[in-house]
Amino acid sequence: MYLVTSEQMRYFDHYTIKTLKVPGIVLMDHAGKAVAEAVVKRRAKRVVVACGKGNNGGDGWIAARWLQHGGCSVHVVTVVDPGNLEGDAKLAFDMAGAANVSWNIYQPGDLGGSSIELLVDALLGTGCTRPLAGVYEQIVDEMNHSGVPILAIDVPTGIDASTGEVKGSAIRASETIAMAYEKLGTAVTPGAIYSGHTHVVDIGIKAPLPEGMASYVDPSELRQKWGSRDALSHKGTFGRCGIFVGHMQGAAILAAAGAARTGAGLVVLGTRGSISLAVLPDYVVRQAESPVSALEDCQSIVVGPGLGTDLEPLVGTASVDEMFSSKRGVVDADGLKLLRASNGLRRLNDGWVLTPHPKECANLLGWTTEQVQRQRLTAAMQLAERTGAIVLLKGYRTIIATPAGEIRVNPTGNASLAVGGSGDVLAGVIGSLIAQGLNGFDAASLGAWIHGRAGELAGAALTPISTTASDIVDYISRAIVTFFDGIGARN
């Protein structure tokens, strides 16, 4: 499912109106009618629509007209004098006025009526370019504090539709009806948290799609690239995934278990010392001074889970440099520290996937963690651009970014994954997929999807409270089953 920026949406609107000759008011009528249908589905009988100055407000006036037409008790509160509306929004107001939709210009306290069952946010959409102030801020705060559920049209007011940033007040919607495409800003956090459940409606917009559009991780696309195993395949067909084991061996073993469950032909544990865990029947263990010599024949290397300070003596030596330049794989946790220490934000290649959590991302960029969480999309894109590697920024709605600026957002995963060791499992899953021949972007995307789905399934069976990292490993197989069934896919 594609995710679009405001700029792309403006181009799609423009193309449909100018080239395909569909008048803007026709698109707006489809948009407003779809909103009215969503309101009717919620069985809300007394509805207030809050309208702003632009076309998002126009959608609101049209929705009000359709609601009135359907017998619903609807009232519009507008933050601008309708006499100042322009273009399609003016036409939409004229249509609502002719249908005798009741309205008034917003006065603080207007939304206190206890009989309102639903508020519709038609204040601002993709045109919101700055933090809310004045009357917009006032009405948004009043709507949020009213205790009445809010249905947002296209984008909750105050969210940057392209980045998901929230620079001040913003509508906290329980549902968002997106026109033509979901906006990237409602797919990633923090915008996603403000949007509630987002539905996309077809309003007749059609345009040639540019290359490299952002999207949710899509199982139906990735199914064509991974997973088929023909009769003559053998363990060599599915690659060797090497994991460098340092001081905290449990973390590396979780990564190894994730890699094995995701189908690497062989999982090799490389260590400079000895591995104390007694019985490891599924893995090959090799000892060597450097990760490169221990894992020489591996198609991917996972550096980080449980690494501790084990490789620090090798920083600046040819060994570590050679690993980052000649190999592919995953850099997580202490591996990210090693990368920073070895050569700062050196240029890697897109065969490497960096998997920072927000604090690790902040350390790599020289930002604060709060800044990363406010601007997650920008952070992931900047780190990918600076390093030349694929960046997977962990957290709800994990973002995967390429150095060229391509974006995928992972729809799977919930708080069941918020447990120590969960990230180690993810690193192993992605390392395994790289060993099997997927490129870094696809491996990171599919890895995030499988890991998230495994967490959801484990949480559903065991409760999110008692799900452990080992449980996530145990549910990887079931996640893979749903991947092939299409169950749990967003589209």
Ligand SMILES: NC(=O)C1=CN([C@@H]2O[C@H](COP(=O)(O)OP(=O)(O)OC[C@H]3O[C@@H](n4cnc5c(N)ncnc54)[C@H](OP(=O)(O)O)[C@@H]3O)[C@@H](O)[C@H]2O)[C@@H](O)CC1
């Ligand atoms: N025909 C079409 O194209 C279709 C469009 N559709 C709908 O239109 C929506 C996009 O409409 P839009 O471009 O008019 O933008 P919208 O969000 O209504 O903002 C309007 C104006 O608000 C202002 N403003 C900005 N930030 C502000 C702030 N923080 N606080 C206060 N004011 C602020 C700014 O004007 P300024 O004040 O800068 O002059 C801006 O121009 C889209 O989301 C979808 O719902 C669909 O119906 C399909 C057909």
Ligand SMILES: Nc1ncnc2c1ncn2[C@@H]1O[C@H](COP(=O)(O)OP(=O)(O)O)[C@@H](O)[C@H]1O
């Ligand atoms: N609330 C959540 N929703 C979705 N995914 C989550 C949530 N909390 C954690 N995760 C996922 O769990 C993993 C945690 O990784 P990380 O922070 O590295 O933990 P650890 O270092 O303990 O293994 C990441 O993949 C992250 O995206």
Ligand SMILES: [K+]
């Ligand atoms: K809105």
